[in-house]
Amino acid sequence: MSVHQSAIRWQHNPHETDANTYSRNHQVTLNGSQQVNVSASVEFKGDPNCADPEQMLVSAVSSCHMLFFLAIAEFQGYQVESYEDDPVGHLESNDRKGMEMTRIVLSPRINFGGDKMPDQKAISRIHASAHRNCFIRNSITAEVTINNS
Incomplete structure (x- = not known):
């Protein structure tokens, strides 16, 4: 803990x-x-020059996914050179007449280096494992999808 x-x-x-x-x-x-x-x-009525809680939540999900992806890739012998994401969260009405973050879409772009290069299947498996293990994703009800095409 x-x-x-x-x-x-x-x-x-x-x-x-x-x-x-x-x-x-x-x-x-x-x-x-x-x-x-x-x-x-x-x-x-917020300040456009400041972060907002919704952005911070979306960033936390993306960051957590990335950190698990990097750890899993390294464990499997892959060298990640760069990882970029522009996550998008959707704040929408819910059944209870309120608002909630209903879905978050991650769109990571990853560059690998070194001698061992993963194929698309390996990358998808790493994403799936990172998705399952991400603490933040496991803590929220929003649907989190990964657009890794």
Whole structure:
């Protein structure tokens, strides 16, 4: 078991463009004192220059998948030279008249180096294993798909 923490700090300030409400901007502090400026998404009166919680969730799923992919590839003797992804999350209405992240699509682009090169079947197997093992994906109800064509 491991424990993971962050610090969230918000202070009341007027909204930059809407005098009838408050600013959604806040800071998240992570290990190593990294600070991330966060706000609501623009659709919910957030600051477009800040990350929003939905982006952070989508990024966490992509990052977790990548880290498992890299570990599995290395274990199988493949050398990954680069890994890029532009994940997309879909915030949609649910049956309970609310909103939820219903699906996340990962689209990784991976370059391999070294003497042992995986074929498409091997890459698909590594993705499937990473998908099964990703802690974040296993913690959410959103459907996560991998577009690895």
